[in-house]
Amino acid sequence: MYELTGVWKVYSSGSRRVEAVSGVDLVVADGEWVAIRGRTGHGKSTLLNLLGALDRPTSGQLKLDGRDLGRLGDAELTRVRASSIGFVFQTFNLVPTLSAAENVEAALIPLRVAGTAERRRRVAAALDSVGLADRARHLPSELSGGQQQRVAIARALVKEPKVLLADEPTGNLDEETRDEIIGLMEKLWRERGLTLVLVSHDGAVTRRAQRVGIMSRGRLAFKADGHRPAPGQNQAHP
């Protein structure tokens, strides 16, 4: 799925140079769940942005299904995001004026899914898959934090992406809700054969992943014994 070779992301401001990602090499197989831990400011989110085609590496190769994202134009990156990648954010990032269903529908807009009925069917199915079929008309402000994150997960998955990227998805939730959400994500990962890359501080979250990488000063390292085989079809992956 992903193949990163010597990926750097450097921010320059005047004479100041910040190496957010420093020469990362990484291969993520189809259907694999990789978790990345690390302290704040050590490049986890920057790496996730690069994987999500939200940003381009300063140097190195970052391939998604064989296509080097660093060489794609803005329009092509936009298409990749629209069709192949689902995002889940720490702060949910729901549009506050739109209902749960409309927030989920927003992910289908760039795909030009034909017909209102088809869009509604897919939105309803997505909300049902996260257990919020009865909250479709609620505004984000009328939902709990856990429910909002469920809507965000439905929004990420409604377009049936190959990859789900989650940036601290449980960072704003209490422990009980955290476990619910991470359980839901694991369930969907298994059912849909998703490739899941998750960034978190929380060991309780990352230990569910097949592999856990540690990001420190922009460098990514994996424990030698950090691999946990996944159940079902994901067991075959490294």
Place this chain on the structure above:
Amino acid sequence: MFFFTYLAKELRRRLRQAIFIALGLAVGVGLVLTVKAASAGVTNAQSAVLAGLYGVGTDITVTGAAPKPPSGTSGPGSSGNSTQIMMGPNGAEECTNGKCHSLKDGYTIDHLGIVNSSPISESHVAKIAALHGVTAAVGGLSMTDNQITISATGGGPPASFTVFGTDVGALKLGPIANAVLSSGRTFTASDADKNVAVVDADYATANGLKVGKTIKVGGAKFTIIGLVSQPEGSNPPNVYIPLARAQALGTSNLAGGSLKGDVNTIYVTAASAADINTLQSEIAKVVPTATITTPSSLAKEITGSVSSAAKLANDLGKWLSILVLIAAFVVAVLLTISAVSRRVREFGTLKALGWRGGRIVAQVMGESLAVGVAGAALGVGIGYAGVAIINAIAPRLSGTLPSQSTGQQIMQSTNGATHVINPSTAQTVSVPLIASVGGAAILLAVLLALAGGLLAGMFGSWRIGRLRPADALSKVG
């Protein structure tokens, strides 16, 4: 569909701000609309005043050059081309060009003449009519009849009325063209050499004149054949007589110069309004000494409230509305930028979902345009309210052409004090100011409000279109 749902819900969320922006735009365009309507009303009033002073259907008026002022007219017995009537304790005395003779008690002086312009040969009317671009040209004699009766007590002020020598074969141009017959009949070609008169209905009412009665003009009795009314706001002659009779009875100056074969005003209709300036030059070649007046040149001479209102509408009103509009635009732009800045993270999320920058810009532009539409609707309402207020409280507008002397001075001594009476033909016309909103003004107002909305949207979304999704998502708030 999603576009409109998102747009409506976003506007509903920041309803107060949207209303504030829309109201700002509305006040701006409402003011523009009101000023445009007032300006149109003033222009209409000016046109009414001009029509009254000028004549319907007339594009160019050619008037004989103003006579040279008589020299030494400052005191009794002075020489010059003028008549002075001295009233004193020893009786009345008439002095013409320095020669004086006493006047008997009860004697009536009846003088019909042109006093403000020199005669123009009637042959020039045909020459002007033959010019390319001239549809019609008609000559006439615009005169004043002054009647003074001498009495031992010093007499009252002179009776003075205006007389127009009308070409009875061409009644569709000149002062009589716009007259509506209210009683009797108008001139026919056979009246050319007859002592018949058509009298202005208001003047007739004020002086007890009726069809069939007679009126003395230039010392001759004229039978009144008809009474005519002129539109409100016009300043018509009091009496119309056939041109030939006016030429026979009138004099070109107070010394008694003949007016046979002469006119002093030529009314010209141009084939096209665009030809007026060219025609003005061509006519100047035919009658180099004449004064050639067009509606625009006459408008510049008009004084009075119509002139003040025009200046107020064109200067103060225009600049005030431009300033308010600019302020409204600036406020709309700043508030939209502020609103968009608070939504950077939201737009970053949409970009992460695969929304194109153009789609997000369109969303912001749509919201701003919707506010602009609301501003336009409110602005048209405010504009109509402004017009209603103007029409309710605006006073009548009057226009006055500079006072024109009849050339006679009457010096009257009363209790040792000497008063100078100088009959004049100053023309003042009063018309109501009716501000009206035209389709073009509404269109302008709507376009301005939409432009304000679009401008605000453009400034607001410009940053968003260029923002990298990773940067947008890193924004807090």
